Each structure stands twice: as C-alpha cells, then as structure tokens.
Amino acid sequence: MQFARLFGIAPLGIGLTLLTFLWWPSSSIHAPPLVFKMFGSFMSIPFILIGGGILFGNLSPKNRLKSLAAELKELQEELEIDSEDSPRPTASGYQCSSCGATLDQTADVSPHGDVKCEHCGKWFNIHQS
Secondary structure (H helix, E strand, O other), rough: OOOOOHHHHHHHHHHHHHHHHHOOOOOOOOOOOOHHHHHHHHHHHHHHHHHHHHHHHOOOOHHHHHHHHHHHHHHHHHHHHHHHOOOOOOOOOOEOOOOOEEEEOOOOOOOEEEEEOOOOOOOOEOOOO
16 A cells, blocks of 8 residues: 555545534434534535545545656657647748849748748748749
C-alpha cells in the first residue's frame, strides 16, 4: 500500500465520525435537531468523498502526477506532429513584384506568405506574385 494513500484516512474518518454522531440512535433528549442533522450530513459528504478518493481511488498525489506527466508527453508529441505538418515557406526562387530582385534564403516569410523585399523595402505576397 502506498504511503500517500494513507492521507485519505483523516478526511474519511472526519466525515464518517460526523455522520455517525449525528444519526446514531440516542435518546430524544440529546439528539440534535433535524436541521443540524441535515446540515452536518451535507458537510460530511465532501470529506467522505475526498478521503475515500485518496484512500481507495485515483486521487492520490502520486497517481495524479503520473497522469499529468502522461498528458504532458501527449501534448509534446502532438506539438511535434503539428510543426512537422505545416512547414514554413522558404524564400528561394521568388522575385519581388516591384523591383524584380530575387529573395535569398535568409528572407523572413510569414506563414501567410508575406515578405519584405530587402532591395526596395516593399511588402508583397509570394503566393500572389
């Protein structure tokens, strides 16, 4: 049994103790009123659920860290796939529509194809020229 799961005993015990105290059959003189029984019961439900989830379920910190690490790895793989699917356009072989100068390999082309001519300084789109 993992040590981290033992931290679920405290909230589970608090919730169960409160429910037991409120609803255990006792003499009618010392029994709390129904309003307090209902309020206390609703207050004990989160303690029982969280404590039980940590002790018996998947809420333990170690399991949560493992699932977060797996999600992070999936996101990184997805980002790598997306970046390979949409390569950035290169500037080789394109000419400026204003002056006719050829763009070199170091020209910075936007994803939409807009580029600034290094010779005349005018903007044009490589997809429309």
